[in-house]
Amino acid sequence: MSEAEKGASKGTMISLEKVRKSFQRGREQLDVLAGLDLKIEEGSFEALMGPSGSGKSTLLNLIAGLDQPTSGKVIIGGADVGAMNEGQRANWRASNIGFVFQTYNLMPVLTAVENVELPLLLAKLPAAERRKRAEIALRAVGLEDRGGHLPSQLSGGQEQRVTIARAIVTDPKIIVADEPTGDLDRHSADEILKLLEKLNTEFGKTIVMVTHDPAAAERAKTVHRLDKGVLAN
Amino acid sequence: MGLVTIAVRNIWRNKLRTALTLSAVTVLVIFFLLLRTVIWSWTASAEQASQDRIGTRHKVSFIMQLPARYVEEMRSIPGITKVAHASWFGAKDPNHTDDFFSTIAVEPKPFLEVYDEIKVPKDQVEAWAQDRQGALVGDVLAKKRGWKIGQKIVLQGTIYPGDWEFHISGIYTADSPTVDRSTLWFQYKYLDESRPPRLQDQVGWIMARIDNPGRAAEIAKAVDKKFEDRDIQTLSMSERALQASFLGMVSAILRLIDIVSIVMVLIMGLILGNTIAMGVRERTHEYGVLRAIGFLPKHIVIFILSEGLFLGMLGGVIGLAIGYPFVQKGMGPAMEENLGAFFAFFRVTPELVVISFLLAAGLGLVAAIIPARTASKLEVVSALRRVG
């Protein structure tokens, strides 16, 4: 058993071992992440911070199973995500990760509750069951009376809340957020962060968040700083 | 709710663009209906021409006449059941010299026996047979000229010069697309008795009904063989073969129209493809989010193809809703009246309706194929990077 696998059985949710990620830019090879190690325990609330180009988004993508490492291991929830092909990762993401992006999360032609139902389409649940779970999720974020509204009828903060509802509707273990408060005013941003905190403390979700916002970093339990593909702490 | 229903809703994302695209498709569908009906109208007369009638004319030139006695001689050929003759007259209405219509001299009763698609009330037939100057007029022509039964009209002869008076004895109609409802049929004896002796006892062509349509070619050959050694030879063929040879002479135009149809299909495809591609490009981030949530490339493909298909289908439906009444009720009668010589029957066939719909829908689907493939091949991470 490798270190990573031992760590997994002890409550480690996310384990990256000697992870490298390089991109081909013409003739040059760009090493964004160069041999990174990272462990995140179950139930953590981690913030990833760093200047532009530090590789934090790349790191997040690996953790979320959106991308594959050039070398090294990515073990999440006991599964070797780094070794999966795109199709397998897609299936894995559907039941294990909830996503919150900075903007344009929701489909404009769907109502709030329909947007929340989206991930459940993949689970092949009957329509009534989907609707029930979506409404529960919306209640958890305090928007149960806005279910029939289109995104254009919601404020920025409300849109993000619907996004979070969608992120939890499949009851994933991990929530990945990429600048969730980047487009919001201070008040809405606080609401979102409070919500994320609640998901973490009350529902035990592991949250990994990339952010520029110091207030957001404060809410997190741990802050990782990245610079040129290397973790500072 | 499913991927397909979302795709359909996506069509209305950009209302203006969708409306414009649909109107372009509508215009082209209407045009397609018009174009194919023109071709159908021309070729229908050939396809629906009867096989159980043969026509016999002068072998050398259709301008030259056959001896009248050939008519009787043809009766004895096995397989021929009824015979009638017809002669081209060629006349103009002095009040409307530019309007062309056919004037043909026949013997009333034998003619109607051979040409039984023509529907006339019995009393009018009798009146026509009794009146030497009687004429049987097609209902489309009668309506256009305002001619009524009992009216006396005067026409100018082009081949047989002078003023010729006719009495409208009857008005005929027909429901077969092969029948020209703008013809004036009159009594052969009126023509024959009025022309100089050396031109008498001649007929333009001879029509005969045969007992077995399958033997049309054979019987036609038998007729020609009978008159082979005479001074004046014949050329016989089934009516269908005759019509087909006319079509052969305008085949070039038909081919040109086919090319135009293809051009139209290309233009429709370009517009649909362009619209769909634009939409796909604008929604790249959205597809990225869907992929992130766990949707597979094949789902994205279904998504985009459904959108294209529905856009095409919708365009097809609207185009038909407007185009069908326009061509069938609006243009149809107008064409039949004014250009009845070319388009005796101008109708939209049910097959054409189905084909037009399938064409629009199919084009929408095909036009979406390349945008769908491009979108599905994009990596999730790249898609997410695009904004809006």
Add this chain to the structure above:
Amino acid sequence: MIPLTYNVRSLLVRKTTTVATALGIGLVVFVLASAFMLGTGITKTMVGAGRGDNAIVLRKGSDTEMASSLEVKTLGLIGAAPGVKRSDAGGALLSGEVVLVIAQDKLGTDGQISNVLVRGVPETAMQVRPEVHVFAGHAPRSGTDEVIIGKGLRGKYAGMDLGGSFDLKKNRPVHVVGIFESGGSSFESEVWCDVDTARSSFGRDGLVSSVTVRLDSPTKFDAFKATMESDKRLGLEALTETGYYEKQSSGTALFIKIMGGVIVFFLSGGAMIGALITMLAAVSQRQREVGTLRALGFSRFSILTSFLLESAVLSLAGGLLGIACAFCMSFVKLSMMNFATWQEVTFSFDPNPAVLVGSLVFGGLMGILGGFYPAVRAASVSPIEAMRD
């Protein structure tokens, strides 16, 4: 003024959309140009057969030579009329011809019959129609069974080639001793034989279909016509040759032009909407860009013209491709029935410069019309857009 390179570069950036829209317009321009090229080609072919100083005499009321019939004795009368040019030998430059359409088997089709025009001509025919010129073989000798055929007939029907022979009617074979051309006119789809051969083969003894005379000059026509039509007993009608052929071809040429017009009406409607869609998308995509231009000081008018120019460049590019392809059509020959005479005539697409340029301009107009509303939208963008997100 915003430089044109801005527009050209913008067009090149959105390659696929630009190409798709330009192609759509190009297709319409192609169809328009081709249809009108065919129309003028038909007119050229038919009318090309006529001269302004030739007059044709028919029986009154007949529309075509084929329907007309005159007695031979009227030839003297016609030749003596005022205005008729005399040859050097002193005789009238007059050609009484017997014109017929006969059925011939078309080569390369499955026994399909087509109609060929046969013109029985006297010796004076070539003098009256000097543009008819035998370029292979020799002219037929009068009183023989020799014939010449127009080059449009060559190889189309059995026996119609130099040295070949075919039957005018049963037991009446004729031999092709020459091929003639006549500047692309409809004569090139005719068979010319000796007038007496035609008369006896087709039972037209003592008759001609028409009489064509050369006049001293086109101005003499009115006097000539008056003389011809003065004696009602004779029942004659005179037209200038060009007038006669114009009447013949007008039906067919008009038909083609109308069909072309209707086709282009619909197709251009579709293509214009396509241009509209493309330019609208371009304008909304470049809102910030336009806002910047406005902030920099460019007037609304310059923005408007800039986008109109962009539409024009787009559509002219497509249009150029369209007329280039249409020009290629001028190498295509079309065999079509002339509705007036029921004969099959070979027509070509006339690469008329006016038609080509006109079609290109039409293409440009299509783009400008389609791009007008988007250009107005662009012009109404305020400089604040430049600072928006």
